[in-house]
Amino acid sequence: MLKEVSGGVCAPKGFKASGIHCGIRKNKVKKDLALIVSDVRCATACVYTTNLVKGAPILVTQKHVADGYAQAVIVNSGNANTCNADGVQIAEEMCALVQEYTGIAAEDVVVASTGVIGQPLSVAPIAAGMAQLVAGLGDNSDGAAEAIMTTDTVRKQIAFSFMLDGKECRIGAICKGVGMICPNMATMLMFVTTDAAISPAMLQKALAADVKKSLNMLSVDRDTSTNDTLCVMASGLAGNAPIVQQDASYRAFCRALNAVTTAMCRMLAADGEGATKLIECRVEGARSLTQARLCAKAVVNSNLVKAAMFGADANWGRVLCALGYSGAGIDPDAVGVVFRSASGAVEVCVNGRGVPFSEEQAKRVLSESEVDICVTLGDGHYHATAWGCDLTYDYVKINGDYRT
Amino acid sequence: MLKEVSGGVCAPKGFKASGIHCGIRKNKVKKDLALIVSDVRCATACVYTTNLVKGAPILVTQKHVADGYAQAVIVNSGNANTCNADGVQIAEEMCALVQEYTGIAAEDVVVASTGVIGQPLSVAPIAAGMAQLVAGLGDNSDGAAEAIMTTDTVRKQIAFSFMLDGKECRIGAICKGVGMICPNMATMLMFVTTDAAISPAMLQKALAADVKKSLNMLSVDRDTSTNDTLCVMASGLAGNAPIVQQDASYRAFCRALNAVTTAMCRMLAADGEGATKLIECRVEGARSLTQARLCAKAVVNSNLVKAAMFGADANWGRVLCALGYSGAGIDPDAVGVVFRSASGAVEVCVNGRGVPFSEEQAKRVLSESEVDICVTLGDGHYHATAWGCDLTYDYVKINGDYRT
Numbered sequence: 001m002l003k004e005v006s007g008g009v010c011a012p013k014g015f016k017a018s019g020i021h022c023g024i025r026k027n028k029v030k031k032d033l034a035l036i037v038s039d040v041r042c043a044t045a046c047v048y049t050t051n052l053v054k055g056a057p058i059l060v061t062q063k064h065v066a067d068g069y070a071q072a073v074i075v076n077s078g079n080a081n082t083c084n085a086d087g088v089q090i091a092e093e094m095c096a097l098v099q100e101y102t103g104i105a106a107e108d109v110v111v112a113s114t115g116v117i118g119q120p121l122s123v124a125p126i127a128a129g130m131a132q133l134v135a136g137l138g139d140n141s142d143g144a145a146e147a148i149m150t151t152d153t154v155r156k157q158i159a160f161s162f163m164l165d166g167k168e169c170r171i172g173a174i175c176k177g178v179g180m181i182c183p184n185m186a187t188m189l190m191f192v193t194t195d196a197a198i199s200p201a202m203l204q205k206a207l208a209a210d211v212k213k214s215l216n217m218l219s220v221d222r223d224t225s226t227n228d229t230l231c232v233m234a235s236g237l238a239g240n241a242p243i244v245q246q247d248a249s250y251r252a253f254c255r256a257l258n259a260v261t262t263a264m265c266r267m268l269a270a271d272g273e274g275a276t277k278l279i280e281c282r283v284e285g286a287r288s289l290t291q292a293r294l295c296a297k298a299v300v301n302s303n304l305v306k307a308a309m310f311g312a313d314a315n316w317g318r319v320l321c322a323l324g325y326s327g328a329g330i331d332p333d334a335v336g337v338v339f340r341s342a343s344g345a346v347e348v349c350v351n352g353r354g355v356p357f358s359e360e361q362a363k364r365v366l367s368e369s370e371v372d373i374c375v376t377l378g379d380g381h382y383h384a385t386a387w388g389c390d391l392t393y394d395y396v397k398i399n400g401d402y403r404t
Numbered sequence: 405m406l407k408e409v410s411g412g413v414c415a416p417k418g419f420k421a422s423g424i425h426c427g428i429r430k431n432k433v434k435k436d437l438a439l440i441v442s443d444v445r446c447a448t449a450c451v452y453t454t455n456l457v458k459g460a461p462i463l464v465t466q467k468h469v470a471d472g473y474a475q476a477v478i479v480n481s482g483n484a485n486t487c488n489a490d491g492v493q494i495a496e497e498m499c500a501l502v503q504e505y506t507g508i509a510a511e512d513v514v515v516a517s518t519g520v521i522g523q524p525l526s527v528a529p530i531a532a533g534m535a536q537l538v539a540g541l542g543d544n545s546d547g548a549a550e551a552i553m554t555t556d557t558v559r560k561q562i563a564f565s566f567m568l569d570g571k572e573c574r575i576g577a578i579c580k581g582v583g584m585i586c587p588n589m590a591t592m593l594m595f596v597t598t599d600a601a602i603s604p605a606m607l608q609k610a611l612a613a614d615v616k617k618s619l620n621m622l623s624v625d626r627d628t629s630t631n632d633t634l635c636v637m638a639s640g641l642a643g644n645a646p647i648v649q650q651d652a653s654y655r656a657f658c659r660a661l662n663a664v665t666t667a668m669c670r671m672l673a674a675d676g677e678g679a680t681k682l683i684e685c686r687v688e689g690a691r692s693l694t695q696a697r698l699c700a701k702a703v704v705n706s707n708l709v710k711a712a713m714f715g716a717d718a719n720w721g722r723v724l725c726a727l728g729y730s731g732a733g734i735d736p737d738a739v740g741v742v743f744r745s746a747s748g749a750v751e752v753c754v755n756g757r758g759v760p761f762s763e764e765q766a767k768r769v770l771s772e773s774e775v776d777i778c779v780t781l782g783d784g785h786y787h788a789t790a791w792g793c794d795l796t797y798d799y800v801k802i803n804g805d806y807r808t
Contacts, residue, residue, distance in 0.1 A: 053728030053736045053756070083724055083736075085757050117721025118758040179708065221707040222626070223722070224729040303625040303707070304583065304803055311804030317521025318627070320487055324457030325628040332457045332487075352457075353489050354522040393797045399708055400715030 001162065002259050008141025008157030011172040012195035014039040014235035018136035019147030022129030024121070025078035031147035033126060035133050036073040036191060037102060042233035044070040044110070045204035047211055049228035055080050056087025057111040058229060060095065064107050068200025070233060071108040073191055074098050075148050077176070079121040081113035082226045086120070093123045101134045112189050112229045114150055114176065145174040148189055151398055152178050156267040162256040164240035164249045169196040171256045175264050179220060179273035179399060190215070190230045192260060196253055197236035198243040205246075206254050207232050214261035217293065217386040219301050220272035221395070232257070269387035270370070274394030278370045279309055284383040285376040291328045292377070292384035298326030299373055300388030309371060310390035314339060314362035316348040319373060336376040341368035405566065406663050412545025412561030415576040416599035418443040418639035422540035423551030426533030428525070429482035435551035437530060439537050440477040440595060441506055446637035448474040448514070449608035451615055453632035459484050460491025461515040462633060464499065468511050472604025474637060475512040477595055478502050479552050481580070483525040485517035486630045490524070497527045505538045516593050516633045518554055518580065549578040552593055555802055556582050560671040566660040568644035568653045573600040575660045579668050583624060583677035583803060594619070594634045596664055600657055601640035602647040609650075610658050611636050618665035621697065621790040623705050624676035625799070636661070673791035674774070678798030682774045683713055688787040689780040695732045696781070696788035702730035703777055704792030713775060714794035718743060718766035720752040723777060740780040745772035 005011050017036045024032040044065050048058050064070060074094050081087050095109040113121065136143065145155040159172030175190035198206070207230070215230060236242065243249050270278040281299040286292035299305055302322040308315040316337045323330050337349040343364045346357050365371070409415050421440045428436040448469050452462050468474060478498050485491050499513040517525065540547065549559040563576030579594035602610070611634070619634060640646065647653050674682040685703040690696035703709055706726040712719040720741045727734050741753040747768045750761050769775070 051725060051728035052734055053724045080721070083721060083753070083756055083758060116719075117725065118753070120758075223706055223708045223725060226721075226725050226728060302627055303799075304627045307800050307803030310800060313805055315520075317484070317487060317630075320457045321455060321521060321627060321630050324455035324630060330456055349487070349522070353487055354524075391800055391803075393800050395707075396711050396714060396795055396797050396800060399711030399795075401717055 002160045002256060005159045005161050005170060007139065007159050007172060008145060009036055009172045009174050009191060009193040010139045010141045011159035012170040012193045012235060013237035014195055015193045016137040017140050017144035018133050019140065019143030020129055020133050020136060023125035024076050031143065032076055032078045033129055033133055034075045034144040034147035035137065036144055037104065037137060038071050038233060038235050040235055040237065041069045041071045041108060042235050043068060043198055043200040043203050044231065044233045045200065045207040046229060046231045047207060049225055051224050051226045053083065053226045055082040055113055055227035056084065057081055057091040057113045058227065059088055060091040061110050061112065061229065064109060069108060070110050071104045072098050072102065073110040073231060075112045075189060076126065077114050077148050077150050079113060079115040079119055080117045080227050081121040083118040084120050090121050090123050094126060097127055097130050101130045110231050114148065114189055114227055117226060141172065141174060148174065148176040150176060151273055152176050152271055154271055156264060158260055158263045160256055160259050162252060164196055164252055167238050167240040169194065169238040169240060171260055173260045173264055175268065177268050178271050190264060192232040194234045195236065195238040196234055197238065197240050198234045198253060202243050202250060203232060203234055206257055210254065210257050210261055214258060214265050217297060217384065218265045218269055219297065219388050220269065222301050265387045269389050272389030273398045274392040275389030276392055277309060277390050279373065279388045279390065281373045281375065281386045282383065283375045283377060285378045285380050286382040287378065287380035289382045289384065292382045294326045294328035295323050295330065295375060295377065296384045296386035298322040299375065300386045303391055306388065306391035309366065310392050312363050312366035314346065314348055314366060320349065323375065330377055334378040338374040339365050340372040340374055341365045341370060343368050406564045406660060409563045409565050409574060411543065411563050411576060412549060413440055413576045413578050413595060413597040414543045414545045415563035416574040416597045416639060417641035418599055419597045420541040421544050421548035422537050423544065423547030424533055424537050424540060427529035428480050435547065436480055436482045437533055437537055438479045438548040438551035439541065440548055441508065441541060442475050442637060442639050444639055444641065445473045445475045445512060446639050447472060447602055447604040447607050448635065448637045449604065449611040450633060450635045451611060453629055455628050455630045457630045459486040459517055459631035460488065461485055461495040461517045462631065463492055464495040465514050465516065465633065468513060473512060474514050475508045476502050476506065477514040477635060479516045479593065480530065481518050481552050481554050483517060483519040483523055484521045484631050485525040487522040488524050494525050494527050498530060501531055501534050505534045514635050516631065518552065518593055518631055521630060545576065545578055552578065552580040554580060555677055556580050556675055558675055560668060562664055562667045564660055564663050566656060568600055568656055571642050571644040573598060573642040573644060575664050577664045577668055579672065581672050582675050594668060596636040598638045599640065599642040600638055601642065601644050602638045602657060606647050606654060607636060607638055610661055614658065614661050614665055618662060618669050621701060621788065622669045622673055623701065623792050624673065626705050669791045673793050676793030677802045678796040679793030680796055681713060681794050683777065683792045683794060684774065685777045685779065685790045686787065687779045687781060689782045689784050690786040691782065691784035693786045693788065696786045698730045698732035699727050699734065699779060699781065700788045700790035702726040703779065704790045707795055710792065710795035713770065714796050716767050716770035718750065718752055718770060724753065727779065734781055738782040742778040743769050744776040744778055745769045745774060747772050
């Protein structure tokens with residue numbers, strides 16, 4: 001059904017990408033400016049941070065995609081363009097530069113910035129780099145994925161192919177984000193492209209439903225960023241009958257979208273600032289979806305659980321503690337906890353009470369690079385998954401001297 | 405008015421305390437069992453954790469103070485007696501031991517435990533230590549304060565004297581708690597004694613009002629413990645006319661109580677696990693108390709703000725970010741931020757925008773052992789203060805291998 005393919009945001013028909021170092025960052029080895037363009041105008045849906053302190057680019061993007069369409073994305077790293085007096089003007093100038101160099105109307109440009117908050121962003125290096133940026137447009141998802149990285153240690157991109165009424169469609173994405181990650185409607189920056197034909201309204205519907213189970217279930221540090229933006233652009237060039245209602249094709253598209261966003265959540269969590277391991281918390285037996293989600297999120301959010309995972313310490317009492325204050329109204333006497341990884345599984349708690357287990361086996365299980373914390377709440381039918389990472393010395397180190 | 409005095413929980417008339425090593429902890433240098441007794445039955449008020457996973461001692465204490473009176477407190481460290489099948493029975497046996505060795509009715513005993521969750525607690529070492537514990541009763545707040553410590557690095561106690569209708573009254577306290585600290589109705593463990601005469605109803609009223617501005621505004625790591633208990637016992641031996649209504653004496657008592665709980669909050673935050681500095685966030689100009697409190701708490705809760713404070717990095721954008729996701733409905737364009745300490749003050753943000761400041765001066769200000777983050781939200785009349793600490797390598801170290 002779904003098949004992973006290479007090419008990231010350039011895998012779907014009609015998309016080209018580019019990434020360069022233009023000089024916003026002092027480190028010349030690090031790219032800092034990315035561009036994605038489509039051959040045609042795309043149905044476009046976005047979700048943004050719920051933080052009331054919003055980056056200026058978000059205000060400009062909201063205006064530009066209000067009609068449901070866009071054709072290009074420009075993104076810089078190294079500066080969030082947030083809490084600056086001239087922020088909106090700078091973001092608009094970035095869109096105007098795209099128009100000047102590509103002919104795409106500024107009103108069809110999505111703009112995003114990521115980096116330090118509260119430092120003025122000069123448009124000069126961006127203007128100076130535009131010719132090189134546009135010249136580099138091609139099958140270069142790598143370059144764009146690299147140019148949006150901040151403290152990310154790896155490029156994050158993926159693409160899948162899937163079938164809609166006999167036509168092969170593709171969907172691809174790039175994203176970034178390692179700290180200040182507790183998305184609430186979106187993660188820091190993620191750009192998804194697809195050549196499936198879908199109306200703007202159905203695309204927004206699919207996206208809004210998807211983030212509830214994907215990006216909103218991800219947390220590195222509970223700090224909801226000011227600049228979170230998730231943008232999906234659909235070129236329609238795959239030639240399928242356009243999706244305009246909630247039919248089988250819509251559901252197939254939603255599955256493909258969720259495969260992309262879930263894969264990205266796992267990449268984001270695994271590369272969380274300073275992280276040595278990905279933590280996945282799966283909650284089952286809940287009496288409602290809300291209960292399942294609150295519980296899963298509380299566990300991956302707990303500093304104490306995260307530190308225990310770093311130390312490969314099967315301190316399951318901290319899992320119970322997090323479930324207890326989650327606000328999910330659990331029954332403590334019905335809770336079960338199992339730690340699971342590539343090295344096996346170890347049951348540590350049944351009906352809210354500890355059970356004997358081998359500390360050695362637990363240590364082995366928790367020492368893997370991905371650990372699942374499996375929680376059962378009772379005999380309800382709902383389940384949810386949340387992603388996070390361990391809390392390490394390096395998280396403190398990275399964030400103790402990020403700005404200076 | 406209020407005068408600090410020595411003696412901790414033994415400063416008020418009628419109270420004796422003791423603390424010993426009985427063997428719950430393997431480390432023989434660390435005391436692990438504390439006892440506080442009063443010469444007379446005391447009006448007693450308690451607040452407990454809101455975590456749904458509650459330590460067994462809390463269930464027993466709730467029953468024992470339901471009538472508004474108690475006469476003794478027994479506390480062990482090294483084991484939280486939580487998530488154990490026989491937890492309630494063990495807690496009841498601890499109270500029965502107090503009756504056996506002191507003659508105070510088991511139903512007048514407050515019991516508390518702190519330490520690892522989910523490991524069975526044997527009553528044997530407690531029973532074996534009771535004779536020594538009771539023999540040590542005297543002016544020994546130090547011993548009791550020491551015996552309730554877990555990863556605390558310093559004893560936490562304080563006492564004040566104050567006047568009620570011509571009589572000198574005293575109020576004293578001991579407490580502990582350095583991790584899993586985000587009290588919601590109480591902190592981990594705090595025991596307050598006073599010789600003021602006050603009815604159980606007025607004492608509970610004073611306590612419930614106080615924790616909203618004291619312990620509920622404290623956070624080390626956002627993890628609300630399973631065992632939080634704050635207990636105030638009033639012996640009435642100071643001889644003042646008993647407080648039975650909200651009069652001037654009640655208000656004077658509330659001020660004394662708040663002096664104790666605020667001093668304790670500052671000690672708890674300063675000794676937060678791994679902390680190198682106390683962070684106090686003062687929010688002014690709020691349009692409601694709720695808004696002020698949500699904002700202050702969000703700032704001291706932010707891992708990113710905490711890590712920046714560890715690095716003495718004036719990364720004020722993270723303060724704005726926390727205010728923005730606090731849920732307090734702030735106006736980002738009205739926010740001002742000043743960092744303040746014994747080394748002076750540095751204004752970093754006015755009307756939501758950065759202002760030029762000396763990085764050297766900021767570094768000096770943020771390198772002190774106490775840093776105030778002063779936030780103005782607008783021209784409202786409400787204010788609130790929250791306490792926290794920085795996030796350090798040692799927090800991760802302590803919690804990466806706490807149990808094993």
